[in-house]
Amino acid sequence: MILYGVKQGKYYNIDNFKQDLSDMEEKGFQRKIYINVTNKCNCACTFCLRNTKDMNEHNSLWLDRDTTAAEIIAAFEQYHWGNLEEVIFCGFGEPTMCMDVVIEAARYLKEKHPQIRTRMNTNGSGNRHNNRDITKELKGLIDTISISLNASDAKKYYEITRSRYGEEAYEDMLDFAVKCKQYIPNVVLTIVDCIGKEEIAACRQVCKERNLTLRIRPFES
Numbered sequence: 001m002i003l004y005g006v007k008q009g010k011y012y013n014i015d016n017f018k019q020d021l022s023d024m025e026e027k028g029f030q031r032k033i034y035i036n037v038t039n040k041c042n043c044a045c046t047f048c049l050r051n052t053k054d055m056n057e058h059n060s061l062w063l064d065r066d067t068t069a070a071e072i073i074a075a076f077e078q079y080h081w082g083n084l085e086e087v088i089f090c091g092f093g094e095p096t097m098c099m100d101v102v103i104e105a106a107r108y109l110k111e112k113h114p115q116i117r118t119r120m121n122t123n124g125s126g127n128r129h130n131n132r133d134i135t136k137e138l139k140g141l142i143d144t145i146s147i148s149l150n151a152s153d154a155k156k157y158y159e160i161t162r163s164r165y166g167e168e169a170y171e172d173m174l175d176f177a178v179k180c181k182q183y184i185p186n187v188v189l190t191i192v193d194c195i196g197k198e199e200i201a202a203c204r205q206v207c208k209e210r211n212l213t214l215r216i217r218p219f220e221s
Helices: 069-076 095-112 126-130 156-161 168-180 197-209
Strands: 004-009 008-011 031-035 086-089 117-121 142-149 188-191 213-217
Touching: 004 069, 008 213, 031 126, 095 117, 095 126, 126 168, 142 168, 156 168, 168 188, 168 197, 197 213
Parallel strands: 031 086, 086 117, 117 142, 142 188, 188 213
Antiparallel strands: 004 008, 004 031
16 A cells, blocks of 8 residues: 555555545545555664554555555556645655655655645654765655654663664764754654653653754554
């Protein structure tokens, strides 16, 4: 499933909707479509839905292989997008592990549908994985980047994410977020609401020190 909508924690293939997507709100969806790029991830988070979600074949986010930009574009060209508000690069993997695909697909979206906002959900490892500063490459293509903060320090972060880059991944992620602010209009770091008041307060302080925006989101079981 390459393009999908989300409602109450469940994923729905885009072919559940009309060609002009005019029925999304009628069916209780926000006017947002998610793009499933890859299953690959450089973290193995303890809470990851990859390990807990049961899906049927029609609505599964599991991919046999990475999605190509050509496949994303071909899927988009089957629909009319006048009723859509936002497109999000997300899925069950880490999209920055397929940067060429993200950039090509995002460029197509901005050229064909400039009125639609674009977002990428990421663990913030993009610069480390790609061995270069990718943030400047997202300028003009991604309107919002949502980065999983997960914890208030490197030790806790590694215990939760089990990143292949070890505890160093925490500062890598924060550095990535700060660099993103130079090129992307909206940079948001996220935590879940179940981590406790003290940890939430500590995460607020981490963001305050770096002039970053924090969003507390509900935990999806």
